[in-house]
Each structure stands twice: as C-alpha cells, then as structure tokens.
Amino acid sequence: MTRVxxxxxxxxLATYAAEYPVEGVTYAYPVQSHIAKGRxxxxxxxxxxxMPGVLGVLSIEDPPELAEDADAELALFQSRDVAYRGxxxxxxxxxxxxxxxxxxxxxxxxxxxxxxDVSLRADHPGLYRPEVVxxxxxxxxxxxxxxxxxxxxATTVDVTYTTPVLHNNPMEPHAALAVWAGDGxxxxxxxxxxxxxxxxxxxxxxxxxxxxxxxxxxxVGGGFGSKGTTRPHAVLAxxxxxxxxxxxxxxxxxxxxxxVTGYRxxxxxxxxxxxxxxxxxxALEHVAYEQSSTLVEFAEQTATPARxxxxxxxxxxxxxxxxxxxxxxxxxxxxxxxPGMYALESAxxxxxxxxxxxxxxxxxxxxxxxxxxxxxxxxxxxxxxCLREGARRFGWDRRDPAPxxxxxxxxxxxxxxxxxxxxxxxxxxxxxxxxRNGDFLVQVAATDIGTGARTALTRIAADxxxxxxxxxxxxxxxSDLPDAPxxxxxxGLASWGSAVVGACxxxxxxxxxxxxxxxxxxxxxxxxxxxxxxxxxxEVRVSAVTGEVRVSRLLGVFAAGHxxxxxLARSQFIGGMTMGLGMALMEETHTDEEFGGFLRRDLxxxxxxxxxxxxxxxAMWLEEQDERLNPMGSxxxxxxxxxxxxxxxxxxxxxxxxxxxxxxxxxxxxxL
Ligand code: MOS
Numbered sequence: 001m002t003r004v005x006x007x008x009x010x011x012x013l014a015t016y017a018a019e020y021p022v023e024g025v026t027y028a029y030p031v032q033s034h035i036a037k038g039r040x041x042x043x044x045x046x047x048x049x050x051m052p053g054v055l056g057v058l059s060i061e062d063p064p065e066l067a068e069d070a071d072a073e074l075a076l077f078q079s080r081d082v083a084y085r086g087x088x089x090x091x092x093x094x095x096x097x098x099x100x101x102x103x104x105x106x107x108x109x110x111x112x113x114x115x116x117d118v119s120l121r122a123d124h125p126g127l128y129r130p131e132v133v134x135x136x137x138x139x140x141x142x143x144x145x146x147x148x149x150x151x152x153x154a155t156t157v158d159v160t161y162t163t164p165v166l167h168n169n170p171m172e173p174h175a176a177l178a179v180w181a182g183d184g185x186x187x188x189x190x191x192x193x194x195x196x197x198x199x200x201x202x203x204x205x206x207x208x209x210x211x212x213x214x215x216x217x218x219x220v221g222g223g224f225g226s227k228g229t230t231r232p233h234a235v236l237a238x239x240x241x242x243x244x245x246x247x248x249x250x251x252x253x254x255x256x257x258x259x260v261t262g263y264r265x266x267x268x269x270x271x272x273x274x275x276x277x278x279x280x281x282x283a284l285e286h287v288a289y290e291q292s293s294t295l296v297e298f299a300e301q302t303a304t305p306a307r308x309x310x311x312x313x314x315x316x317x318x319x320x321x322x323x324x325x326x327x328x329x330x331x332x333x334x335x336x337x338x339p340g341m342y343a344l345e346s347a348x349x350x351x352x353x354x355x356x357x358x359x360x361x362x363x364x365x366x367x368x369x370x371x372x373x374x375x376x377x378x379x380x381x382x383x384x385x386c387l388r389e390g391a392r393r394f395g396w397d398r399r400d401p402a403p404x405x406x407x408x409x410x411x412x413x414x415x416x417x418x419x420x421x422x423x424x425x426x427x428x429x430x431x432x433x434x435x436r437n438g439d440f441l442v443q444v445a446a447t448d449i450g451t452g453a454r455t456a457l458t459r460i461a462a463d464x465x466x467x468x469x470x471x472x473x474x475x476x477x478x479s480d481l482p483d484a485p486x487x488x489x490x491x492g493l494a495s496w497g498s499a500v501v502g503a504c505x506x507x508x509x510x511x512x513x514x515x516x517x518x519x520x521x522x523x524x525x526x527x528x529x530x531x532x533x534x535x536x537x538x539e540v541r542v543s544a545v546t547g548e549v550r551v552s553r554l555l556g557v558f559a560a561g562h563x564x565x566x567x568l569a570r571s572q573f574i575g576g577m578t579m580g581l582g583m584a585l586m587e588e589t590h591t592d593e594e595f596g597g598f599l600r601r602d603l604x605x606x607x608x609x610x611x612x613x614x615x616x617x618x619a620m621w622l623e624e625q626d627e628r629l630n631p632m633g634s635x636x637x638x639x640x641x642x643x644x645x646x647x648x649x650x651x652x653x654x655x656x657x658x659x660x661x662x663x664x665x666x667x668x669x670x671x672l
Contacts, residue, residue, distance in 0.1 A: 001469055001565060003455045005219070005448070014219040017191040018175035018251045025177070025247045026055055028240040029100035030233075031090035031107045032259060033082045036116035036596020037325040040080045043090050044108035051106060053099035055244040059090035059107070064239045067207040072295035073260075073328050074205050074235045082111070083295045084118075084327045085597030086259030088232050093240045093248060116325040116596050120291045122160075122268045127289065127320040130299040134336060135489070137301050141373055144314030146272070149283025153274025155355040161271070161343040162663045165589040165598065166264035167257070167606060168332050170449075172221025174261050175251040178237035185212050186241075190234045192217045193227040194486030196445045199479035201230035206238060218477035220449040220487075224579075225331030226261045227449070228488040233260070258601040262330025263589065265290040265300050267339045271347035279357045279365050281312035286344060289320050293328040297321070300329065301336035305421055305643075306344055307373035308531055310366040315373065325596055331488060333579055334639035337422050338646075342583070342664070345418035345647035350660065353403075359417050359651070360387050360396060371529035379528040380626040382559035383419060386535040389622065390417070390557040394537040404658025411541040413552075414656025418647035420534035424561065424635035425491035427520045430482035431499035433461065433506070434513040439471045442503065445484040446476040446496040451638060452568035453492060459565055460497045460632060464504035482515075490532075490636025493564065494629065495520065501631040528628060532635040534558035536577070538648040542656045547668030549585055549653055551615065554645070558621045561635035569637055573619030576641020582609045583642070584649035588665050 008014040033040075043059040058064060060077050070078075076088055092103035117126075130139045150156055177189040186208065192198040195215040203213040220227065233250045241248040252261070268289040274282040288302035303317035332338075352359035364384050370377050391397065399415055400406070406413040431444040442461045448454045454474050462469040475481060485495050499516045506514025539553035556577050563569045586607035590599040600606050619641065627633050646664060653671070654660045661670045 001455055001459055003452055004458050005454055016172055016219050016221060017177060017189040017217065018249060020177055020189050022177060022179055022247045025249055026093055026095055026244060027097040027100040028091045028093045028236055028248050028250045029097070029104040030088045030236065030256065031092070031104045031109065033085055033087045033089050035082055035111050035113045036085040036118060038082050038111050038113035040082060040089055040109060041112050042110040047108065048092050048103040048106040051099065051103045053095035054103045055093045055095065057090060057092050057103065057107060058240060058243060064243065067205055070205040074230060074232055076232060076235055076239060083293055084325055085595060086327065088236065088260060091236055091240060093244050118324050118326050118591050118596050119593060120266050120268065120289065120322060120324065122289045124322045126322045130297060130319060130321050133299040133301040133304070133319050137304055139299065140318045141307060142316040146283045146285045146314045146316045149314035150272060150274040153282045154277040155351065156272070156274045157347055157350045157354055158272045159347050159350055159662060161269045161346055163267045163339045163342060164664060165266045165591060166332055166583065166587050167589050168224040168226035168262065169603065169606065169608060170222030170224055170226060173252050173254055173257055174227065174231055174233050176234040176237040177247065177249045178241040179247040180241055185214065186238055187214045187216065188234055188238060189216045191220050191227055193220065193223040193447050193449055193488050195447060195477060195479035196483045197486050198230050198234065202234060202238060205235055215479040216477065217447055220447060223449045223487070224333045225335060225488060228331045228486050231261050254603060255601040258589065258598050259327060263327070264332035264335065264339070265329035267302055269302065269343035271343055273347055273351045275351055275355050279355045279362050281310055281366050283314040284310060284312040285316040287318045287320070288340065291322055291324050291326060291329065293326050294323050296328045298329045302340040305337050305340045308371055308421055309344065309419065311368035311372055333576065334422060334642050338642050341420065341643045342646045345644055346650050349416065349651040349654070358401065360391050363387055363419055374529060376527055376529040379530045379628045380559070380624055381533055382622055382624060383533040383535070385622055386533055386557040386559050390535040390537050390555055394555050396537065403655050410543050410545045412544055412656040413541050414652045414654065415537065415539045416648045416651025416655055418536050418644040418651060420536055420640050420644035422490055422532050422636065422640040422643055424494065424530040424532055424629055425489055426494040426498060426630050427485045427491060428518055429484045429495040429499040430517045431496065431503040432482050432513065432515050433500070433503035439473060440465055440467065441473050441475065442500055443475045443481045444496050444500060445479055445481040446492060447487040448476060449487045451487065451572060452565065453487060456493055456564045456568055457496060457500055461500050461504050464501050465508065490638040490640065492638070494634055494636055497632050497634065498630045530629060532558065532560040532637070532640045534640055534644065536644040536648040538652040540649060540652040540656055542653060542671060547671035549666055549671070551581055551649060554581065554617045556619045556641060558619065558640060559624050560621055560637050560640060561624050561626045561629055562633035563621055564632060564634055569621070570619050572637045573641040574617050576639060577617060577619065577645045578609050578614050580642045580645020581614065581649065583664060584646035585665050
C-alpha cells in the first residue's frame with residue numbers, strides 16, 4: 001500500500017497545527033530566561049505594551065491562573081525562580097508574528113542570578129538513586145555476586161562510555177493554535193504525538209474537565225518523542241488566548257525548540273564484564289549516570305537492556321541521577337534502550353577482542369534461555385537467528401578480525417556488529433468502526449507522526465473486515481475520537497490496531513457499528529518477556545588523512561513479530577538506523593558551562609545525516625509469528641532501528657583503525 005495521505009502531503013493540502021485558518025488569529029512570542037539559575041526580580045512590560053499591534057504581555061507580574069499541581073515545566077509564569085537558561089518567563093501577544101516578536105524583544109527582565117551547575121559528572125556529589133526509572137522499572141537490580149564473577153573470569157573489561165546531549169529535531173517545529181469557543185470549550189491544534197494525552201494534560205494544567213478541551217493533530221511532521229508529552233508552547237497558546245480573548249498561535253523557532261521541547265540526557269556509563277575461557281559471561285555490571293532538572297525528575301532507563309540481553313550468573317544494573325540547572329530531559333527515539341545498548345554492545349565488542357572470540361559468536365554463546373533478570377520465558381526472541389542471517393548476508397565469515405590492517409589508499413576499512421532490542425508493549429485503546437455510504441469508517445484518536453500509522457490501520461481494518469483497503473477510511477488525530485495512547489514507546493500500532501481489530505469484528509457481528517475498548521492484554525495472556533530483537537552490521541571507511549568516517553554499508557536484520565506493511569516497516573527501520581548513524585558520528589549539543597543552556601541550537605551546527613551520508617543501507621526482517629502479543633502478532637518497530645546502530649559503527653571504526661573511541665559522536669578530532 002502507498003500512504004493513504006501521501007497525495008495531500010505532497011500537494012501541500014495536509015494541514016499542520018500552525019496552518020489552520022482561524023478568524024481573528026493573533027500570535028504569542030516567548031521571552032526566555034538569560035540566566036541559568038536565580039530569580040526574576042522584575043519584568044518591565046511598559047515599552048512592549050506601547051508597541052504597534054500588541055495585545056498583552058504575560059509574565060509573573062500578573063500570573064495567569066493555573067492548576068496548583070501542574071507539571072513544573074508547564075506551570076508558566078507562576079514562579080520567580082529560574083530553573084534553566086531558555087526557560088519561558090514571559091510572552092508578548094500581538095496581531096502579527098513580527099509585532100509579537102518585536103514586543104517580546106522589548107520586554108525588560110531584571111534578575112538576581114545565582115551560581116549554576118549544568119555539568120554531569122560521575123563523581124557529582126548530588127548523584128542519587130531514583131526510586132524508579134522510566135516508565136516504571138526499579139532503578140537498581142542485582143543478582144549473583146558481580147565481584148566474585150569478575151574475580152574468577154578469564155577475561156574482563158572495565159570501560160566507560162559517554163554520550164552527549166542530543167536533540168530530537170523533527171522536521172515540523174512545535175506549534176499550537178488555541179481557540180476558546182463561545183461555550184467555554186478550548187480547541188488546541190497542536191503538533192503532538194497523542195491527542196488524548198495532550199488533551200488530558202492541557203485540561204489538568206488549566207483546571208478544566210477533560211471534556212472541555214479538544215486537541216487536533218491530524219498531521220504531524222515528526223516527533224521522535226519530543227511531542228510525546230505536552231510542551232510549554234501549547235499551554236502558552238491556551239493562556240494567551242484566554243488573556244486576550246482571541247485565538248493565539250505559538251510557533252516555536254528551531255532555536256527555541258532546543259530549549260523547551262526536551263532532549264536526550266547525556267550519559268556516563270560504566271560497564272564491567274567478565275567471561276570464562278569459553279567466552280561465557282561470569283559477570284555483567286552496567287551503571288548509568290544521567291541528569292535531570294531541578295523541576296521534574298526524569299530518570300531514563302539506560303541500563304535496563306542489560307536485564308534482557310545476555311545470560312550471566314552475576315548481573316547488576318544501576319542508575320544514578322543528578323538534578324542540575326538544566327531543562328528537563330525527555331523522550332528521544334528509544335530513550336534509555338538506545339544509549340544503553342550503545343554502551344553495552346560496545347563493551348561486548350571489547351570483550352570479544354579481549355577473549356579472542358568473534359563478536360557474533362560471543363553473543364551467541366551468551367544467549368539466555370529465559371529473560372535474565374526476571375526469569376520469564378520470551379514470547380519470542382530470535383536474536384541468534386538475526387545475528388546468523390545478518391552475518392550471512394553481510395559476508396561476515398570473510399572478516400579478518402585483526403584491527404587496523406585493511407587500507408585502500410587513504411581509507412582504513414573495518415566492519416562491526418551490535419545487537420538491538422526494544423520492549424514490545426501494548427496499552428489500552430478504544431476504537432469505533434461503522435458503515436458509512438456503503439464503505440467503512442474507523443475512528444481512533446491515534447496519531448500519524450509520519451510513520452504511516454493511518455495507512456497501517458487502514459490495512460489492519462481492511463484485513464479484519466475482508467474488504468479492499470480503499471473501502472476503509474480511518475479518522476485519527478483528534479481527541480474527540482475514541483481515546484487512544486500516544487504514538488510513542490513503539491506501542492502505537494499494537495495498541496490502536498488491537499482496538500481497531502476488536503471494533504471491526506464487532507461491526508461484522510452486528511452489521512452497523514462496532515466499538516472496542518481493549519485493556520492492553522489478551523485472553524491467552526501469561527507472564528512473558530516481550531521484546532523485539534535485531535542485529536546491526538556496519539562497514540566503515542576512515543580517512544587516515546582527515547579522520548572522517550564514512551559508513552559504506554549498514555545492514556539491520558530484525559525480529560519484530562508480524563510486519564503489518566513491508567514498505568512502511570522498511571522506512572521505519574532505515575529511518576531509525578539513519579538516526580543511529582547520526583548519533584554515532586555527528587549529533588551533539590554542547591552545554592554552555594559558563595552561561596547555562598545549550599550551544600549549537602540550529603541545524604547548521606547540530607548535524608544530522610543527509611542522504612549522501614547514507615551510502616548503502618538495508619533493513620530486513622525474519623518472519624516471526626508471535627500470537628501472544630496482540631491480534632496482529634506485531635511488535636513495535638518505531639524505535640528498534642536506532643538501537644545498536646551507533647555501537648555497530650563504533651565497533652567498525654575500531655576494527656578499521658585499531659582505535660577505540662568511547663565518547664560519542666566519533667568526530668575526526670577523536671580519531672586523529
Ligand atoms: Mo518515542 S521517543 O517513544 O516518541
């Protein structure tokens with residue numbers, strides 16, 4: 001199937017949040033903090049209010065009414081305390097975008113600054129163990145005796161990897177358009193990953209019952225996690241519209257996005273591995289250090305993949321967090337699993353070299369029978385099959401393991417492998433299916449963030465109803481439709497699709513309408529470990545002259561349950577792998593130690609891969625039937641593509657050069 005909304009997208013007819021034509025629309029432009037910590041002593045709005053077209057200025061001097069228990073990142077203009085540089089501390093509202101921006105510029109803010117601390121360090125005195133890590137895992141786990149396992153090992157590695165702050169950078173910047181209707185109901189067109197959740201959060205923040213708020217997100221130009229939770233721009237639009245009595249649009253600039261739409265926490269990760277003479281793990285320890293803000297605790301589940309991946313008689317994972325004067329980190333594609341697997345899979349490569357074993361073979365030797373931490377059986381796993389199939393397709397058996405010995409002119413050539421994993425989740429969702437004009441209408445408040453969700457749901461409904469896909473019309477992206485979870489956590493299609501199947505089956509039974517309200521579990525459910533797996537192979541060429549790394553080949557082989565649509569799935573996988581390439585070689589946001597906040601706040605300096613950076617990329621999958629997941633037998637594929645890619649590339653760089661870079665991104669300066 002081609003994308004059902006493909007035509008409206010390429011002809012420019014697809015309407016995004018900032019584009020809805022609304023009568024009498026006005027614009028709000030934020031004023032951001034210039035200090036990283038301290039207090040706002042005064043916001044002088046007098047000059048701004050005199051400027052042309054200005055309708056008002058919102059600030060702490062006249063705090064808008066908000067729920068007392070609002071999320072601290074969304075509690076706009078409620079406190080004089082500054083938590084990070086770039087925080088929204090005021091906003092000007094005017095008849096045009098330009099007038100609002102000029103007025104925001106004319107707002108004078110006085111501060112009482114305090115000393116800030118924005119640096120994550122593994123020896124930071126403020127580090128603590130969070131109660132749980134996202135979404136609700138224990139922060140620390142331990143079984144067996146790691147010290148004893150390391151002491152008896154024939155080979156050990158003790159290595160530390162670091163990853164930088166990363167920013168999501170979807171193509172469509174965050175934007176919201178808020179309209180208060182005559183009946184007091186609030187309509188927000190928001191670029192968001194989940195209309196139902198966004199509605200609930202906006203309603204809670206404004207102390208409104210959820211049925212007084214409607215969120216519409218029919219088309220969304222990417223999110224990658226940054227639109228998964230409500231962002232301050234949406235609350236600002238609603239508050240400003242309430243204050244001036246007219247619709248208000250807030251469209252963030254790319255630079256503003258770097259400050260207020262979340263980011264991936266930097267990590268410091270220490271791995272200690274021990275293996276016996278046969279390469280079987282005797283101990284595995286993964287400790288992750290991360291940051292959050294002083295406002296909200298966001299504890300990323302970085303070390304959790306180590307609880308899933310390999311059999312080890314002694315296994316310890318731990319997370320330590322420090323609250324800094326920074327914005328709160330948030331979700332970024334495969335939050336936790338992605339940086340965690342970068343470190344674990346790089347360390348496994350180091351262990352393979354230390355033990356004199358092939359890195360594919362090392363992983364196969366440590367394949368567990370059940371999920372290592374929980375002891376639960378896997379619903380399906382197939383990691384070994386992915387490794388074997390990938391090795392066969394990639395030509396791995398011809399590989400000379402010696403690092404730093406293949407040279408073609410100025411180019412050093414190497415190959416690397418890493419495993420991937422991501423949880424296969426499913427949560428409650430509702431859906432309705434009915435007959436309309438002889439065709440079928442399916443309604444669910446799902447969101448298509450560019451992944452092709454609309455198309456996949458059309459296909460699922462058509463398959464269930466036994467009709468051609470062009471007779472099915474799917475309506476989504478509107479919180480007035482049946483409640484549905486976010487497009488996130490790689491669980492969208494599994495959750496929405498289950499409800500759509502249920503609604504379509506119901507419709508077939510009674511002939512006019514079907515409703516489903518799925519719980520997220522299925523009848524045959526037993527306690528199982530549910531994850532997707534994959535194997536990533538990379539070939540790199542490293543210039544001995546400039547240190548430039550080119551990725552000449554990437555191959556991903558995945559075991560992700562039933563693949564609902566091959567074209568869409570391939571795009572998801574190679575999209576994820578391309579982001580992994582960016583993570584390995586390019587992407588990095590610098591924290592400004594002196595002033596707080598971030599440096600490199602645009603796409604000229606925050607580099608993401610372009611087509612020319614992706615020379616040969618291939619994604620494929622094993623046929624996997626796993627009926628204990630959901631009616632489709634599918635596992636999520638939104639995020640697993642990025643997991644492991646950076647490790648495969650880093651491992652290939654080591655194989656090419658003989659040099660191990662343990663600090664991402666692998667830029668030329670770190671190679672030479
Ligand atoms: Mo994805 S980071 O779960 O939106």
